[in-house]
Amino acid sequence: MTATNNIIQLQDVTFSYAAAPVLESIQLDVKEGEFLGIVGPNAGGKSTLLKLILGLHKPQSGHIRILGQDPRKAQRLLGYVPQYPGFSRDFPITVEQLVLLGRLGFHAPSGWLAMFRPGRYSQQDHSAVKNALQEVEADHLASRQIAGLSGGELQRVLLARALVGEPRILILDEPTANIDQRLESEIFELLKQLHERMTILVVSHDIGFISSYVTQVACINRTLMCHNTDSVDGAMIQNLYGEHVRMVAHDHH
Amino acid sequence: MSDFFSALALYGFLQTAVLAGLLASVGCGVMGTYVVVKRIAFLAGGIAHSVLGGMGAAVYFGFDPLSGALFAAILSALLIGWVRLQWQQQEDTLISALWAIGMAVGILFISQTPGYQSDLMSYLFGNILMVSKQSLWLMATLDVLLILIVSAYHRQFLAVVFDEEFARLRGIPVRFFYLLLLVMVALTVVLLIQVVGLILVLALLTLPAAIAAHYVHSIGKMMLLSTLLGSLFSVCGLALSYQPDLPAGPSIILLAGAAYILSALFSHAWLRHKRRTAITQYQTAGGRNE
Secondary structure (H helix, E strand, C coil): CCCCCEEEEEEEEEECCCCCCCEEEEEEEEECCCEEEEECCCCCCHHHHHHHHCCCCCCCEEEEEECCECHHHHHHHEEEECCCCCCCCCCCCEHHHHHHHHHCCCCCCCCCCHHHCCCCCCHHHHHHHHHHHHHCCCHHHCCCEHHHCCHHHHHHHHHHHHHCCCCCEEEEECCCCCCCHHHHHHHHHHHHHHCCCCEEEEECCCHHHHCCCCCEEEEEECEEEEEECCCCCHHHHHHHHCCCCCCCCCCCC | CHHHHHHHHHCHHHHHHHHHHHHHHHHHHHHHHHHHHHCCHHHHHHHHHHHHHHHHHHHHCCCCHHHHHHHHHHHHHHHHHHHHHHCHHHHHHHHHHHHHHHHHHHHHHHHHCCCCHHHHHHHHHCCHHHCCHHHHHHHHHHHHHHHHHHHHHHHHHHHHHHCHHHHHHCCCCHHHHHHHHHHHHHHHHHHHHHHHCCCCHHHHHHHHHHHHHHHCCCHHHHHHHHHHHHHHHHHHHHHHHHCCCCCHHHHHHHHHHHHHHHHHHHHHHHHHHHHHHHHHHHHHCCCCCC
């Protein structure tokens, strides 16, 4: 390995679910401490890119290194907030129990047998949950059932679940898709704070809005169409989405 | 009812039946909770019915039907679980196929076995009054095993049952724990078949846990409450069936079913009532402030 501080490296990555590739020859490097915004049209492969980075999918060709390791090995160092959580909202579980699940595998020594170790949560785990809920301003929800949460509250709880494992990289897929605009800027202000101590990747459809927060933008539409730190301009968006794109200025201050 | 309790003191077979009901309740309380929250009742049904194939084959070849049942249950649990993890879409088709094939195989074998025709009914509907001492020991062992595994790995099971993708990201061997869960469900199914038979297994596995879900909101409490409810249904069902000499299994199930329907209606009405009072309180407290 070359001695760089690229904590995410994708080399010539191609992935497909069926015959047609969803992602093709993706070349992407992310340095430690970046706040990368991933934008692009629907079905352009944004979420798939995240799942490749998370090691949930394997690329058909190309190489991925996360924190210098195979993505499967680096999984526990990543925090993930999915767009569509994989659980049903009426599951009998409290917010605290849900966030505790983010501590699984945290103490586990590496090795195949580690996760077969039985056990219970430690005092440390419980206080980590408390801190994470405080950080996302959801500590008052701790004993609530998830069934009663609003969209914005659930999003904060999912963020806490991702943070409680003390990730090096935080990965969010459309964190503001299901909540209103006021909450949207609250979530991004929160991410701005978190950015002080971790690398963040966020997929968003809202290119104008995220540009005031991110340090770097990647535009994905099957291929990586641009990847720069410059401000996002109209010509580039037109190139990415095609014609007739309305650019709405967001200013929440 | 009082006849039943005086008879209970006298007859060993009734004591055995009550004990069998209580032991079965533990298994169905613990595993039924997972079946209900993970919504795999149909899968459990598939496992239950494929068991008939194993029983039929075991009887035909002269083995203990229980060992055939165990073999078939575990095999179909692993098969269904593996297909589910590999190709998610075809899961329900495969379950239906195993359901039907299992029963067909069982009926064919049993029809070819001389002198065993009458036993078909007891496999299908079970007979809590005929549970042997040996089966009681087996059920107790199985209960202890289930409780030990669940208490050791409840975090992993919760993670897998709640959100598989996230569990995978936390480094949990999802495939292993999911298959282990299904095998444990299969073992419970076999345990329950002796009490209520394979047609009614699904009811005893899901109804107590579903009722519990109306009132308590954590996996642990659901397990506890559904075990208690299962015990109540099996003892009361047995008592109710004793005097008019009705089959015990269906009596137990009807009792559980009636309780479930009443509980569903009640909890629905309660929820509406709570919602209405919340709105009234909100309005009298000064109403909208936006």
